[in-house]
Amino acid sequence: MSNNSTEREQWGSRIGLILAVAGNAVGLGNFLRFPVQAAQNGGGAFMIPYFIFFLVLGIPLMWIEWGIGRHGGKFNHGSAPGMFDVIWKNNLAKYVGALGLFISLIIMIYYTYIESWTLGYSFFSITKKYFGLGDFTAMKIFLYSYQGREVSPYFNDISWAYVFMVITFAINFWILYRGISKGIEKLAKVAMPLLFLFAIIIAIRVATLGTPDPTHPENSVSAGxxxxxxxxxxxLSDPKIWLAAAGQIFFTLSVGMGTIHAYASYLKPKDDIALSGLTTAATNEFAEVVLGGSIAIPIAVAFFGVAVTTQMALGGAFDLGFASMPLVFERIPYGEVFGFLWFLLLFFAGITSSVAMGQPVVAFLEDEFGMDRKKAVGSLAILVFISVQFVIFFLKFGFLDEMDYWAGTFGLVVFALIETILFMWVFGADKAWAEMNEGGDIKIPGVFRFVMKYITPLVLLIVMLWWLVNDAIPILLLKNAVTENIPYIWGARIFMVLICALILFMVKQAWKRKEA
Amino acid sequence: MGLQTEGIIFMALAWGVIGSVISFCYYKILTTHQNMKVHAESPVNKQKEKQQ
Known part of the structure; x- marks a missing residue:
């Protein structure tokens, strides 16, 4: 195998790389999922398992993925099939690595559509389209009719949603086409500082709200x-709380989907990954714990009280973000501006993640098939554009939820477990440790070698088995599925199997091409 | 129920830990030998720039 990494694109600056990987990690979940999880799972006590799993799961997986990625990049591989083929000398390795392409591609297909809702809502905020709706039910009808789940006086069809999807789609692929340094990195350098600025502005506004309705002194920011x-x-005695914390750490850092590997593959062989990996994780935690915990829940409690907020949160993160937050914005001075900033920050959080999800497939086509970037991005764009139609038009039948569960939830933990075992056990802990510390600006504490080899895979195995028994099997057997949705759920499964088969076929062709 | 003393302690601890780690990380990044423009002169980036 040749070691000619100088032929590949490279990051323009270190801070750009860190912001890009942090942008990949910071997503809608930081601002919508975390506060709900914390509030529902023991409040401040949730932070105990949360930080424990940050240390034994989050940080180790970050370093492992940066390590696998940079190592793969030395051999001109920017995606998991090639990277796994390098660290595991087995014919199966590249096919196992195909999971990294499958997960990032499937998530990108539906995530781009979700991301477009935030762009749409930022427009609806500044134009005050949802202002005056008055209650949570009306706001949910507004959301559902925007998504095409039902018809209402607000939206007759999904044309608005479609327009914003097309705009979001175009921006995503234009950035991907521009490349690593001039596209993804430039986006991160603009979007991430703006995201933090907007979040700080909104958090300060929330903190200064006090008790909005003096007749209900129990509803206050302090109560939030x-x-x-x-x-x-x-x-803390409930194991579900610990699993919820492990799951939150897992989702928030965007590990287990092959995106960090792709970004790290564009590093030079002696570039630091120890400090960069820690910095991206810390940046994500700042966005999540400090900012994410200071906006949605406190403001909702201040206006609606704990009981109503709990009900809203039980409806899921989207209800909290897209139904309860607009209700607040229409009640505060300059709410249209704060609403605009809130949804735009979510859009920035989303787009810095979705371009990361596109990069592994682009890198795969470039590195393994020798395509130029234009062709690689064009091919991916066609595939995603066709695929997203199913997500848009079958949304109300659970098509997106099915993809989200198998690729965006269960698939992540399976991939993370596989990569940890391959890197720390098959490639070998000694070589993996040396790889992660190579060129490091900090020395990774020795205890993490033990953690990565034993604790991280054990925790991942427990989480995977728990989800398998409690969620995956019932979902697979359609235990709680609505009868009307079953054909669409099977449609989503067949669609995912076809995508998986296409990726496996392409991996086979790529290696056949190389051997020839 | 407002924010109680235990809640303030947990919040302060969480924010403090994260604040300390992030300050340490960015301080190290801004002061270590791998400066902010490591790859700016990459021949591949320059070539791609020309192509575009």
């Missing part, structure tokens, strides 16, 4: 922070 942070130590 109390809802998230007052610890319920009894909750």
């Amino acid at each position: 922070f109390g809802f998230i942070w007052n610890p319920d130590f009894a909750a």
